[in-house]
Each structure stands twice: as structure tokens, then as C-alpha cells.
Amino acid sequence: MKRYLLYILLLLTFFSCGKNKDDSVFPETPDQRIEKVLKDYAAKLTAAPYGWKMKVIPAGISSEVRSYYFWMRFNDGNRVISRLDNEKPLESSYRLKALQRPELIFDTYTYLDDGIDPVSAIFSAYFGSEVELFDFEFEIISATTDSIILNGKYGGSKAILLRAAPTDSTNSSMLAPHAGTYNAVGRALCYSGPEPVGVPDIISIARRKVAVPLAEDNSILLDFSNKEIFGGMYRITFDPGTNKVTAVAPGRFLKKEVRPDSFKMLTFSSDPVLKQIYLKSSYINLDNQYCEVEETLTLK
Amino acid sequence: MKKYLLICSLLLIAIIISCKKDDKLDDVVLNGLGGTWKRTALDNWLYDSLTAPYNIELKYKWDQSEFDMSYTLVPPREEQVIPVARAIRNLWIEPYDQATGTALFMKMYSPKLVVLSGVPAARTDGAGIMGVAEDGLKIILYDVNSFSKKDKRAIDRIMHLLHHEFTHILNQKKAYPVEFNKVSAGSYTDGWQQAENPVSLSFVSNYAMKAPEEDFAEMVAFMLGRGKEEYEAYLHTAPDYEKGIQKLREKEALVVQYFKDAYHIDFYDLQTRVQQAKKAFMD
Numbered sequence: 001m002k003r004y005l006l007y008i009l010l011l012l013t014f015f016s017c018g019k020n021k022d023d024s025v026f027p028e029t030p031d032q033r034i035e036k037v038l039k040d041y042a043a044k045l046t047a048a049p050y051g052w053k054m055k056v057i058p059a060g061i062s063s064e065v066r067s068y069y070f071w072m073r074f075n076d077g078n079r080v081i082s083r084l085d086n087e088k089p090l091e092s093s094y095r096l097k098a099l100q101r102p103e104l105i106f107d108t109y110t111y112l113d114d115g116i117d118p119v120s121a122i123f124s125a126y127f128g129s130e131v132e133l134f135d136f137e138f139e140i141i142s143a144t145t146d147s148i149i150l151n152g153k154y155g156g157s158k159a160i161l162l163r164a165a166p167t168d169s170t171n172s173s174m175l176a177p178h179a180g181t182y183n184a185v186g187r188a189l190c191y192s193g194p195e196p197v198g199v200p201d202i203i204s205i206a207r208r209k210v211a212v213p214l215a216e217d218n219s220i221l222l223d224f225s226n227k228e229i230f231g232g233m234y235r236i237t238f239d240p241g242t243n244k245v246t247a248v249a250p251g252r253f254l255k256k257e258v259r260p261d262s263f264k265m266l267t268f269s270s271d272p273v274l275k276q277i278y279l280k281s282s283y284i285n286l287d288n289q290y291c292e293v294e295e296t297l298t299l300k
Numbered sequence: 301m302k303k304y305l306l307i308c309s310l311l312l313i314a315i316i317i318s319c320k321k322d323d324k325l326d327d328v329v330l331n332g333l334g335g336t337w338k339r340t341a342l343d344n345w346l347y348d349s350l351t352a353p354y355n356i357e358l359k360y361k362w363d364q365s366e367f368d369m370s371y372t373l374v375p376p377r378e379e380q381v382i383p384v385a386r387a388i389r390n391l392w393i394e395p396y397d398q399a400t401g402t403a404l405f406m407k408m409y410s411p412k413l414v415v416l417s418g419v420p421a422a423r424t425d426g427a428g429i430m431g432v433a434e435d436g437l438k439i440i441l442y443d444v445n446s447f448s449k450k451d452k453r454a455i456d457r458i459m460h461l462l463h464h465e466f467t468h469i470l471n472q473k474k475a476y477p478v479e480f481n482k483v484s485a486g487s488y489t490d491g492w493q494q495a496e497n498p499v500s501l502s503f504v505s506n507y508a509m510k511a512p513e514e515d516f517a518e519m520v521a522f523m524l525g526r527g528k529e530e531y532e533a534y535l536h537t538a539p540d541y542e543k544g545i546q547k548l549r550e551k552e553a554l555v556v557q558y559f560k561d562a563y564h565i566d567f568y569d570l571q572t573r574v575q576q577a578k579k580a581f582m583d
Contacts, residue, residue, distance in 0.1 A: 009312070010311060108376060116373075118372075118422065
């Protein structure tokens with residue numbers, strides 16, 4: 001009996017040192033892999049010679065989501081220079097950090113923060129009655145040498161960095177080529193009834209209109225023609241190759257101002273060289289009057 | 301029998317010591333955690349001006365974990381960091397150094413971490429939070445993007461905040477006398493925002509009505525930040541001030557006594573030094 005005990009103990013001495021060193025699926029430790037991924041992202045971020053165009057799509061808006069364009073250049077010393085519209089270049093700091101995912105954090109004030117800052121003088125995050133949500137802390141979803149896809153961590157905004165061309169840093173209007181201020185000239189003819197009969201009232205249009213870029217590429221949202229109402233009225237889509245207008249649709253603000261389904265786009269054309277757009281549309285307004293609106297828009 | 305026992309014992313010992321491993325841990329570099337960045341002139345300035353002499357870290361680069369998630373905040377503007385750091389050093393730390401005659405006091409008692417946010421924390425009830433002190437270790441300063449040394453209101457606000465929060469820390473280290481709580485007992489209320497004339501109710505500010513410990517911190521912050529002259533003038537501008545002023549004087553005396561007993565600081569001397577620093581800072 002005691003002999004068995006002895007054998008068991010003897011056996012134990014042989015097996016007690018068995019170390020099952022767990023083989024990792026990956027040859028490196030998680031820390032080493034995170035390190036490697038972040039180094040790779042950092043290398044890509046800083047490699048773009050003319051920086052990046054950053055397109056940001058804020059969250060919180062239910063339809064007609066706008067987009068914002070920034071220009072950014074990152075260096076390998078945690079510094080980033082950014083631009084927005086015609087504001088002066090702003091140098092601030094950034095950091096790559098591994099939290100739940102690898103993150104890109106703009107950790108001191110940049111133009112991105114103007115969308116969040118309640119006292120920002122540069123742009124308002126209010127769009128109609130809704131508030132656009134922006135981020136300065138992004139999760140990196142994927143990265144190549146030409147584009148980096150980001151997800152806003154707390155606000156839920158989306159962003160994409162696209163490798164910039166040499167002129168992008170100085171010519172901010174190039175970032176969203178069809179957006180900006182247009183000079184509008186034209187007229188609206190409004191008849192007394194729902195049909196175009198009789199002598200119409202003629203309202204001449206001569207004013208400036210602002211076009212903001214939409215989340216969809218090559219699309220803008222333009223102010224309405226003959227109403228002094230805040231908000232975009234036409235959604236205009238351009239062909240990315242020829243820069244010609246390919247589609248015009250009513251925006252939701254315009255839809256509210258006209259009888260359902262009465263809006264018709266009669267004709268539209270565009271001249272990419274002169275940066276002109278011609279639009280002619282008709283609708284029946286809420287006073288049951290038929291209106292025909294035509295205008296020529298020239299991008300300043 | 302003895303032989304077995306001996307063998308068994310030896311084997312047991314062998315089992316116990318057989319697993320001793322001397323493997324050393326690898327040197328793991330955790331750069332991925334993101335706590336490192338290339339130091340700039342600003343980082344060096346902060347290190348030389350606050351971290352080395354006072355053991356205080358001024359965190360201006362955003363770290364969400366320092367903040368309450370329910371607020372929408374933005375990082376500070378970089379050009380605001382040095383002016384705010386100077387205000388911290390000149391208007392808060394140095395007067396204490398002078399009044400105590402040693403830099404040890406602030407090394408010992410000052411919170412070790414000051415965190416900056418660019419904007420105020422907007423609460424759902426409409427109030428904007430300008431500062432928070434946590435457990436004597438950390439102070440959060442909000443709204444640093446609007447700070448300007450030319451703006452007396454901004455200076456008053458940051459001084460009020462620092463001296464208010466630091467008073468909490470001093471109170472946490474050494475409790476103030478309980479008599480203080482009794483002077484205005486019955487007037488403390490959750491509806492402190494509504495009061496129109498706090499002085500007549502024996503308070504220097506609305507916020508002082510929230511609780512005795514806030515009252516204590518408000519008294520200290522008001523007297524140090526605004527100075528004797530402004531404090532005296534303020535007490536006498538409110539209508540019906542006589543009603544509250546006697547209690548305010550009682551509380552003032554208890555504050556002065558506390559600084560003397562707990563920390564051997566002459567409060568009025570400290571007040572003068574803070575005011576001198578303020579004047580120099582704004583010039």
C-alpha cells in the first residue's frame with residue numbers, strides 16, 4: 001500500500017514540471033501586434049506629401065446629411081496642421097492610441113472642434129432644428145496609403161481621409177468643388193390659380209445663395225430660389241468626371257412649402273467652365289398657386 | 301518505515317521546489333497605450349514651471365477618461381495653456397508659498413493633477429460647471445478657451461475656482477471647526493440658485509447656500525480672489541445687508557482662525573499677497 005504511495009509521489013515528481021506553454025496563434029504578443037498596427041497607421045498618416053482631405057459626415061441628422069471638408073497634414077512629431085474653408089492654418093496635436101480599437105485622437109483644439117464647441121464662431125452645428133454631432137476622437141477602421149476610414153467614437157460621426165493633391169491645402173474650395181456661394185439671377189412667375197393661365201405675378205430673383213456639400217459624394221444642397229427660408233431647397237448632383245449636373249431634386253424644406261407631388265423639374269443644364277447652373281422648375285404652392293421658377297447660378 | 305518516511309519527505313520537497321522558474325519577464329514596450337508623444341516647447345515649459353518645482357502635472361492633451369462622459373466637451377486651445385498655467389502658478393501657488401514661507405506647503409497639499417477642458421460643462425439644468433476637485437488629487441478647469449489675462453471677469457473666475465477647490469482640499473486634510481456649520485444653519489438649501497440677495501441671508505454667493513462646506517470654500521475664494529476692498533464693498537451694496545452681515549463676520553472670523561490653527565497661515569496676509577499677485581498678473 002505504502003509502496004503505491006511512493007510510486008505515485010515518484011510519478012508526480014516527473015510530471016510536476018510539465019509546462020504547457022500555450023502556443024499563440026500569432027507569432028507576436030498582442031502588445032507587439034498593436035504596436036505594429038499603430039506604427040503602420042502612423043507611417044501612412046505622415047507619408048502623404050500634400051496631406052489629406054478629410055471629409056466628415058456628422059451624426060444626429062435624419063435626412064439631407066451635410067458633409068464638411070477639412071485639410072490636414074500630419075507629421076511624425078504628433079503635430080497636425082489643419083484648414084477649414086478660408087480660416088488660417090491651425091497647428092495642433094494628435095495622437096494614435098490603442099483603446100478598444102486603434103484610435104486617432106485630435107487631442108488639442110482643431111477646426112473639427114468647432115462643430116462641437118457651443119461658442120464656436122466658425123460654423124454652427126445646428127441644421128434646421130437638429131444638431132449635428134461631431135467628434136475629435138476617432139476609431140480607425142481601415143487604412144491604405146490613399147484613404148483612411150474613421151468612425152467618431154462618441155458623437156458617431158463618420159470621416160474619411162483621402163490623400164490630397166498639391167493644391168488642396170491652399171485652395172479650400174477644391175475640397176468640395178461645387179459648394180460655396182452662388183450669385184443667383186432669375187425670376188419666378190406665379191399665377192393666381194393652380195394652372196398657368198392669366199397674367200402671372202413676376203418676382204425677380206437676384207441674390208446670393210449658399211450651397212453646402214452633402215454626405216453623398218458630388219452632391220450639394222442649395223438655398224431655395226424665391227423664399228426667404230433657411231435651409232437647402234434643391235439637391236443637385238454632379239458627374240464627378242465632367243462636373244456637369246446630372247440630377248436635381250427638391251429638398252425636404254421645399255417639399256414642405258409646396259403641394260405634395262406638385263414639384264416638377266422642367267429643365268436644367270450646367271457649364272462647368274463658367275461654373276454656371278441653369279434651373280427651371282414648377283410647383284403649386286400652399287396658396288394653391290402655380291409657380292414657375294427659373295434661375296441662373298454662378299459660383300463665385 | 302522510517303526509510304519510507306524519509307523518502308516520502310524528500311520527494312515532497314522535490315515536488316515543491318521542482319517548479320521554481322527563473323524566467324525573467326521580457327521588456328515589453330507599451331507604446332500602443334498612447335501615453336507618449338514627442339515633447340514640444342510647451343511640454344518643456346510646463347515641466348519646468350509646474351511639474352519640476354511643484355510636482356503638478358497639467359494635462360492639456362485630451363484624455364476622455366478624466367471627464368464625466370455625460371458632458372459634451374472639446375480640448376483646450378494650445379495657445380491658452382501657458383496663460384492658464386501662469387495664472388495657476390502666480391495667482392494661487394506662489395501666494396501660498398510666500399504666506400507659508402516655504403514651497404513645501406504647496407508641494408504637500410496641492411492637487412497633483414490639473415486637467416483642462418476648452419469649454420464649460422453644460423448641465424441639463426442650465427448651469428455651466430467651471431471647475432471640479434476630486435479627492436484632493438485632481439482639479440478640472442473648464443472653459444479655458446475663453447480665458448484672457450486682460451479680462452478681469454475671467455481672472456476672477458479662475459482665481460475663485462482655484463481657491464475654492466483648494467479650500468475643499470485643505471478641508472479634506474484638516475476639518476474646519478463645526479461651529480462654522482451652525483452660524484448659518486437652516487439657511488442652506490438645494491434651491492440655492494433662486495436666492496436673489498445672498499448677502500442678506502449671510503452668504504457671499506448663491507452657491508454658498510448649497511451646503512456648509514461650499515459656504516466655507518466660497519468665503520475663502522471670495523475673500524482671497526476679490527481682496528479686502530472688494531469684499532467689504534460687496535457686503536454693503538446689497539439691500540438689507542445688516543441681516544446677514546453679522547453672521548458673515550462670525551464666519552469670516554472662523555475662516556481666519558481655521559487657517560491659523562490648521563496651517564499656521566495669517567489669512568489676511570495671504571489675502572494681501574494674492575491681491576498683489578493679481579495686480580501684477582493683470583498689468
